[in-house]
Structure formats: C-alpha cells, structure tokens
Amino acid sequence: MLQQIADFRDEAEELAGLLDTLPPAAWVAPTGFKAWTPADIVQHLHHSDRMAMASADGQEAFAAFRGRMQALRAGGLNTVQATREMLGDPRPPALLHLWREGVAALCERLSGLAPETRMPWAGPGMGLRMFATARQMETWSHGQAIWDLMARDRPPAAPRLRNIAEIGVRTYGWTFRNRGQEPPGAQPAVRLRASAETWEWPGEGGLVEGDATEFCQVAAQTRNIADTALRVEGEAARVWRALAQCFAGPPEMPPAPGTRVRSARPPG
Template identity: 45%
Template sequence: MQQAENFRAESRALAAILEHLPEAEFHRETQFKGWTIDHVLGHLHLFNAAAEASLRGEDAFAAFIAPVLRDMQAGRSILECQFPWLDGLSGRALFAAWREGAERCADAFAAAEPKARLKWIGPDMSALSSVTARQMETWAHGQEVFDLLGHERQEQDRIRNIAHLGVATYGWSFRNRGLDVPEPAPFVQLTGPSGAVWEWNAPQDEDYVKGSAVEFAQVVTQVRSISDTGLEVSGTAAECWMQIAQCFAGPAENPPLKGTRYRAGQATPQAG
C-alpha cells in the first residue's frame, strides 16, 4: 500500500527535526492544549501500536485497547490514558521507541490487504483507511512540534490523503455536533505542493472551497483557524463547514482561535 509508505514518510519527516533534540526540549509545551513534545510522541506511539494490534485480529486489538478504554470510561483524558501504557517512557528513550514503532507499523500495513476490515475504537475501518488515519494524525500532531521548534515542514503531495479525509468527513463534521448536513456538499479545488490541482464533489459557482491543499488540511485537522489561512470560501454550506471541520474521530472539538497557532519565529498573529 502506497498509503503505508506515506505514513512512513510523514513519521520520518517528524523524526528528522527531533533527531538531535536535547532531552530537556522534549518537555517543552506546544500550542496544543499544553501538550509537550513528549506527550505528542507518547500519543502517536500508543495509537500506532493500537493500529498494528488491529492487524493481528479482533482479539489482539481488544486485549491491547481494553486498559485504555477502562481509563477513558473512568473519566481520564486521552492524554492521561497513555501514561500507564508508556510506563515511564519519556524523552529521547520515548523518541527512539516511537520511531522504531512507526517503522514497524508501516511495515505491517505495507504487507496488509488494503480492503481488510479492522476493529477500532470507533467504527471498523479498512486497512487503507487505518494507515491513512495514522498519516493524518502524525502530520497533525507533528504540526505543533514543527511550530514549537520554528521549523517549516517541506510538504509533499502525500498531503492529498489528508485533504481527501477532510472532504470525506464533511457530513461527519455536522452530524458529530447534532447538526443537519447541508446538501449538496461544496465543490473543493485544492493545489498540492507540486502544483497539482485536485478536485472533489460537483463543480459549483456559489458554494466552494479553493486554495492550498496544505492549508485545507490544516483546517480540517484543526491545527489552524480558517481565519489564518488564505483559503477562498464561498457559500453558506462551505462557510459553516470551515468553521467546524473535523476529520478525526471523537467528540466534537472546536478549532483553534485566530492567531493562537503559528510557527515560532513568525510575527505573532493577532488572536481573537
């Protein structure tokens, strides 16, 4: 599966900026809910391992995820749920474990049948969708690390996978908030890092989202406010969507406020 190699490449891109990071730097807070780099890596490591367990079958996944689900049902946050599994692993040792685990996860999915149905915390997914979700989460959580360290990620056309997830979860973004889904879905036209142009849904003159695929991915993964992008948004459905877009599972989350997520070293945007 090419998607497995895209996940591998995304993981390696994040690993490259952490390769020589001093131990103390792993405990710096990002702009995402006060999570540290350490917290980000722990989260990615746990759910990469969960995805790998899902490939081994329903029983293997159930056994792996049971302690996490118990903690969630006890009211612990998704961040707190990872600490028992990590068992004190942190800093450069966690970095090494996450990097090795990501490579192992990519290897496992590369050998998987793309259409195989896999158990997950939410609805079952195909293996292809599962590893694409791993790429999305690595890219999205990686953004707060890139931002904190002041690095500009060199984006590639594999971002199309994340943009596609964003388009595919149009309806979910509304239903997850108990809202009616506006129909038809807006036309989406995005330009990839290579200059390639990608389109989704029927062309419309009044209801559409156009612009950078990277900025679209930033909005649907909620790592940037729509107000901090140059996306061209027209029409009621498109405008409502871009205010609540969420391509990841779980309860409805609000996107960041304008000016609250940015790369260190840039002029700080005005929040509000």
C-alpha cells in the same frame, strides 16, 4: 507495500528528522496543541500506533487494548496521563527510538494484510488504505504543533499530502454526524494548490479553494480558518470549515484564531 502505508512511513520519518534536532528543553516545552509537550505528542502517537497494531490483530485484540485505556480514563486520568500509564512513561531519546521502531513494525504488519481488510477503530471502521491514511493524518497533524514550537517552516507539500486532503474532503458528512447534526447542504467542491499541481473534488454546496497545506491544517484542527488564506463560497462550505474535523473521536471545536500558529522563536 500499499502506497498509503509507504506514505505513513515517510510522514513519520520526516517528523522523526525534526525530533532528532530537538534540544532537551524543547522536549518538555508546551506546544500550541492543548499545551502538550513534544514528549506528550510522541507518546500519544506511539500509543495510537500500538492501538493500530491491535486493530490489525482483529476486533477482540482491539477491544481489549482500547478497554484498558478507557478504564484508566474512567479512573480519573486525562488522555496524557493515561497514555503515560499505558506506555510506562518512556523519556527521550528512548521514546523517539520506541516510536520509530513501532512505526516500522506497524507498517510491516499492515503490509501483510489483504488490501480489502476492514480495520476496527475508535470511530467508524475503515478499509486498509484509509486506515493507513488515518495514521499518516494523525502523525502529520500532531507534528504540526512541533514544527510550530520550533519556529520552523515545514517542508513543501509533498505528493503524500493528497492523502490527507482526501480524508479531509471525505469527512464532510462525518463532521456533522459526529455532532448529531445534519449537513447544512450538499458537499462543497474543493480546489487546492499543491506546488505545481491543482487537486480538485467536485461538489454542489459551494467551494473551498486555496493552499493544500492550509486546507489540511483546518481539517485536522491545527489552524483556525481565520489564520489561513482559504477562500470559502456558500453557506455549507462556510459552516463546514468552521467545524471541520477529519479525525475520529468525540466532536471537538477548532482552535481559536491565533492560538495554534508558528512560534516567534524556539524554546531553549
């Protein structure tokens, strides 16, 4: 099994461990992410993993799966409603069980592919390693809203977080191309602290420096940069951090300061 696939599996299991502790009231409580509930988030992750399984089956299967979702959206349903329609609206604890089974099946399916396999997706296609990292990133980023809702500290940055930092760095150009813009300059250097390690990426367009978790939170739009202690030098770095988007799909603006932060106390 490629390390990136194992990291995705471990990311999902860590989140599942938190979900196992949620009381019934928490499953239906709105989080700071677009007021989605934990049930909405897990349904979304399960749907995305099923779409990833379709991608593993090839372009035709992927296009058919995505086409069904697009038809529901064109019929007037929002993302949450369309996902419920696609999945049959499973409820906890069955939902948690379905998602965990889906992750295990997807990891097994991806492990059977050649490492050089190209995977179709909603945005640009990806190689298998980056595809697995994208699944890890989505699981990690959506999970943040649940950790925040439950007023729980997330475990310290594990070595697998470097995968998400990597995708955050690599999507510098994508952040602007996705908006029909030219990058404001050369890619900035990035220097991140992760436990006892320092992770570095070269660049000439300034510098982004600070905590690895906070960098990944900003890249995945689970935090506004104003709610972090990241240090930014240079205009290109400043504009990038203000718009950073490391996920596929249409451009989205980062959350307003103070809106996606840890709750004072958990629901229930």
